[in-house]
Amino acid sequence: MIIYIISGDIMERQILHVDVNNAFLSWTAVEMLxxxxxxxxxxxxxxxxxxxxxxxxxxxxxxxxxxxxxxxTGETLYQARMKCPGIRVYPVNFKLYKENSNKLYKLLLxxxxxxxxxxxxxxxLDMSDYLIGDTLLNKAYEINKRVKSELGFTVNVGVAHNxxxxxxxxxxxxxxxxxxxxxxxxxxxxWPLPTSELFMLGRKTIPKxxxxxxxxxxxxxxxxxxxxxxxxxxxxxxxxxxxNGIDNSEVQYKFEKPKGIGNSTTLAVDxxxxxxxxxxxxxxxxxxxxxxxxxxxxxxxxxVQLRTKDFKDKSHQRKLSEATSNTKFIYAEAKVxxxxxxxxxxPIRLIGMRVDNLIEKNEKQLSLFGEQDNEKQDKIDEVVxxxxxxxxxxxxxxxxxxxxxxxxxxxxxxxxENRPQ
DNA sequence: TCTGGGGTCCTAGGACCC
DNA sequence: TCTGGGGTCCTAGGACCC
Numbered sequence: 275m276i277i278y279i280i281s282g283d284i285m286e287r288q289i290l291h292v293d294v295n296n297a298f299l300s301w302t303a304v305e306m307l308x309x310x311x312x313x314x315x316x317x318x319x320x321x322x323x324x325x326x327x328x329x330x331x332x333x334x335x336x337x338x339x340x341x342x343x344x345x346x347t348g349e350t351l352y353q354a355r356m357k358c359p360g361i362r363v364y365p366v367n368f369k370l371y372k373e374n375s376n377k378l379y380k381l382l383l384x385x386x387x388x389x390x391x392x393x394x395x396x397x398x399l400d401m402s403d404y405l406i407g408d409t410l411l412n413k414a415y416e417i418n419k420r421v422k423s424e425l426g427f428t429v430n431v432g433v434a435h436n437x438x439x440x441x442x443x444x445x446x447x448x449x450x451x452x453x454x455x456x457x458x459x460x461x462x463x464x465w466p467l468p469t470s471e472l473f474m475l476g477r478k479t480i481p482k483x484x485x486x487x488x489x490x491x492x493x494x495x496x497x498x499x500x501x502x503x504x505x506x507x508x509x510x511x512x513x514x515x516x517x518n519g520i521d522n523s524e525v526q527y528k529f530e531k532p533k534g535i536g537n538s539t540t541l542a543v544d545x546x547x548x549x550x551x552x553x554x555x556x557x558x559x560x561x562x563x564x565x566x567x568x569x570x571x572x573x574x575x576x577x578v579q580l581r582t583k584d585f586k587d588k589s590h591q592r593k594l595s596e597a598t599s600n601t602k603f604i605y606a607e608a609k610v611x612x613x614x615x616x617x618x619x620x621p622i623r624l625i626g627m628r629v630d631n632l633i634e635k636n637e638k639q640l641s642l643f644g645e646q647d648n649e650k651q652d653k654i655d656e657v658v659x660x661x662x663x664x665x666x667x668x669x670x671x672x673x674x675x676x677x678x679x680x681x682x683x684x685x686x687x688x689x690x691e692n693r694p695q
Numbered sequence: 696t697c698t699g700g701g702g703t704c705c706t707a708g709g710a711c712c713c
Numbered sequence: 714t715c716t717g718g719g720g721t722c723c724t725a726g727g728a729c730c731c
Binding site: 324326327328329330331332334348349350351352353366507508509532533534535536537538539540585624626628 | 696697702705706
């Protein structure tokens with residue numbers, strides 16, 4: 275084995291994972307207290323939930339007391355009420371979440387510029403270059419304390435030498451804690467845990483491992499690597515490595531352009547009228563292409579998704595003859611896809627559209643042929659976009675949209691970005 | 696008043712080419 | 714005439730994350 279020793283290369287990486295405790299609920303609590311509320315919803319059985327009248331009644335976040343009743347994220351509000359009849363339900367507010375996420379990010383920037391915003395409430399920090407005269411653990415405690423005192427909510431901080439272990443560490447006991455998970459601690463702290471606790475090991479895989487008599491992360495770590503590869507392919511290798519605490523991935527602190535952009539909506543009532551579906555598809559397409567153009571990107575693939583009344587998902591996609599961000603062109607393709615897959619009369623619960631295989635606008639190869647027509651269409655998009663930019667997304671409304679009030683959930687706003695930056 | 700929405704990545708099978 | 718096999722691209726569907 276050859277070991278390359280280049281200056282600095284032999285240093286182990288110093289990684290922190292910062293995870294907001296019950297983010298949506300905590301941020302709501304802080305906001306309520308700021309507005310003079312007498313109760314702290316972190317201290318009572320409470321959840322952040324969707325809207326049941328819009329058929330999106332699920333639990334998005336829960337308080338520790340709610341958790342004690344056995345309520346879990348993703349289950350229906352109906353189920354939550356069965357478990358805890360007195361449960362308090364508060365609505366989602368993505369604008370508030372994004373503000374708080376940004377506050378956290380700003381504070382963390384004082385410690386390192388190598389921050390990966392993994393989700394709205396999670397960050398990885400590469401501290402390798404910023405520990406002069408201090409330890410990683412000290413920094414973790416400092417961050418934990420400062421977030422609490424300056425921002426009013428609590429975070430767990432995971433301390434380790436790679437991202438996977440830092441993330442696993444931050445998931446240990448909660449809330450408001452700092453945990454380490456160094457190599458020598460893997461056997462005692464991580465191996466006794468059930469496989470379900472391992473990152474990237476989901477509900478479909480757990481029973482398969484169980485059938486192989488693998489119940490803990492330790493048992494997975496000691497399973498023959500080749501066997502796992504044979505059984506699960508690439509995922510098998512990754513899971514074996516994770517179970518053994520191996521992860522060489524870098525903190526992705528540079529802004530990355532999206533690989534795909536999509537919007538979907540669960541309809542307030544099932545729809546079996548193709549004309550109506552087309553209208554909704556147009557609204558979704560306008561939202562998606564608007565976002566696409568804001569990134570200065572072009573799409574090569576258009577995808578349409580349908581979910582029937584009985585929760586059967588179907589999707590169709592097609593590669594475009596050339597990359598574009600043009601609303602009219604993309605909608606025309608989406609409409610074809612919808613017609614190809616829609617069986618007349620089927621009640622539809624959800625419709626979605628997305629664009630994939632994105633490229634930067636300036637990457638596009640210039641066509642040898644004239645593109646006058648496209649240029650004209652792009653101009654129209656440009657004008658519409660600048661109005662939307664100035665006066666809000668709905669300053670320009672397609673006529674068709676007006677008749678959708680009873681069907682479309684909250685068509686008054688562009689769906690908030692899930693991931694910041 | 697039962698089951699969200701936004702992503703990334705992988706796999707399997709078919710078409711097509713050499 | 715008796716039908717291999719590798720590579721690439723495309724599409725549908727699914728697993729998993731927050």
